[in-house]
Amino acid sequence: MSSEWPLWEVFIRGQHGLNHRHVGSLHAPDAEMAMNNARDVYTRRNEGVSIWVVKSADITASSPSDKGPMFEPSNSKVYRHPTFYDIPDEVGHM
Amino acid sequence: MPSLPDIMTPDAEALAKAAGKGRRVRLEAGSPEHDLFTGLTRLGDNTLILGHRVSEWCGHAPVLEEDIALANIALDLIGQTQLWLGLAGEIEGHGRSADDLAFLRDAWHFHNVLLVERPNRDFGHTLMRQFLFDAWHQPMLKALEESADDRIADIARKAGKEVAYHLERSADLVIRLGDGTEESHARMQDALDRLWPYAGELFLADEVDVRLAHEGLMPDPASLRPAWDASVAEILAEATLTRPDGDFAHKGGKQGRHTEHLGHLLATMQWLQRAYPGADW
Numbered sequence: 348m349s350s351e352w353p354l355w356e357v358f359i360r361g362q363h364g365l366n367h368r369h370v371g372s373l374h375a376p377d378a379e380m381a382m383n384n385a386r387d388v389y390t391r392r393n394e395g396v397s398i399w400v401v402k403s404a405d406i407t408a409s410s411p412s413d414k415g416p417m418f419e420p421s422n423s424k425v426y427r428h429p430t431f432y433d434i435p436d437e438v439g440h441m
Numbered sequence: 442m443p444s445l446p447d448i449m450t451p452d453a454e455a456l457a458k459a460a461g462k463g464r465r466v467r468l469e470a471g472s473p474e475h476d477l478f479t480g481l482t483r484l485g486d487n488t489l490i491l492g493h494r495v496s497e498w499c500g501h502a503p504v505l506e507e508d509i510a511l512a513n514i515a516l517d518l519i520g521q522t523q524l525w526l527g528l529a530g531e532i533e534g535h536g537r538s539a540d541d542l543a544f545l546r547d548a549w550h551f552h553n554v555l556l557v558e559r560p561n562r563d564f565g566h567t568l569m570r571q572f573l574f575d576a577w578h579q580p581m582l583k584a585l586e587e588s589a590d591d592r593i594a595d596i597a598r599k600a601g602k603e604v605a606y607h608l609e610r611s612a613d614l615v616i617r618l619g620d621g622t623e624e625s626h627a628r629m630q631d632a633l634d635r636l637w638p639y640a641g642e643l644f645l646a647d648e649v650d651v652r653l654a655h656e657g658l659m660p661d662p663a664s665l666r667p668a669w670d671a672s673v674a675e676i677l678a679e680a681t682l683t684r685p686d687g688d689f690a691h692k693g694g695k696q697g698r699h700t701e702h703l704g705h706l707l708a709t710m711q712w713l714q715r716a717y718p719g720a721d722w
Binding site: 352 | 506513610617
């Protein structure tokens with residue numbers, strides 16, 4: 348039965364001001380029930396103030412086999428990290 | 442390990458007495474305290490017995506998501522029970538806790554309506570029972586928020602938030618299953634036909650209800666009927682289900698006259714405290 352229901356990814360905002368974070372997935376026949384199920388499965392311990400549900404099929408994911416070309420080129424680009432500046436102590440934490 | 446009392450100890454109340462508390466209710470029938478105690482046990486026994494029934498699905502629901510949702514609802518109801526029965530014990534003034542009232546009374550001292558002790562049968566039947574109850578429970582708690590007793594109003598406000606979600610969910614699923622496949626529709630109509638004669642008791646008043654309503658402590662049960670009729674009619678129409686003819690209502694639960702199902706339920710629910718009185722962990 349559950350295999351006939353599409354998979355949904357669940358994102359929850361833990362507090363005002365924070366981003367929604369992916370917390371897991373569940374099965375549901377439509378968005379409304381996915382929302383109810385997300386509420387029941389993932390916010391039982393007062394985890395959230397907002398829920399997003401997205402059909403897993405609607406997410407376009409990068410392919411693991413593309414990992415090399417996708418991410419490795421940035422490994423060697425140290426100049427993209429702002430680590431070459433001396434920050435005066437008076438500035439404090441940035 | 443100390444020797445444990447015999448599992449065959451026949452009378453749960455004898456156990457309560459042996460434990461030094463839970464002397465039989467000696468509140469005078471018709472007194473304000475007795476009325477309030479009775480009204481509170483009616484509320485708390487409804488949520489306790491329905492909560493236990495719903496908890497019977499734990500590990501058995503058709504899909505994982507429903508299993509968790511049902512367990513959540515059961516826990517909400519048991520939590521509300523602690524508040525209602527806790528206050529009932531306080532009003533009674535004999536030192537009985539919510540646990541004492543839940544586990545050390547026998548069937549004839551339970552005041553829940555017969556609807557909530559109906560067996561679960563299939564998933565659709567369970568949801569229909571939940572919906573018929575929720576559609577009453579929500580306006581009931583709304584009315585209790587206006588109680589002349591602040592303690593009652595406080596509990597009603599807290600429980601009301603939970604029950605608003607229960608109703609949203611059970612109504613949604615009744616619509617989906619009623620207006621679903623041929624089989625789900627037939628099962629929901631069957632559930633409705635079977636449960637309908639047990640819904641009317643929610644709105645029947647006895648002299649205790651009349652006095653509680655007169656004191657402004659709890660609403661007149663009949664006053665909740667129009668809102669219930671309206672929301673039930675709306676949801677059933679959307680679910681393409683037919684409201685059964687007639688308003689015959691089985692009654693007696695509120696006065697302690699129960700169907701055989703309650704005894705079986707209590708045998709399971711109270712087993713541990715009957716077998717091992719005072720067991721704690």
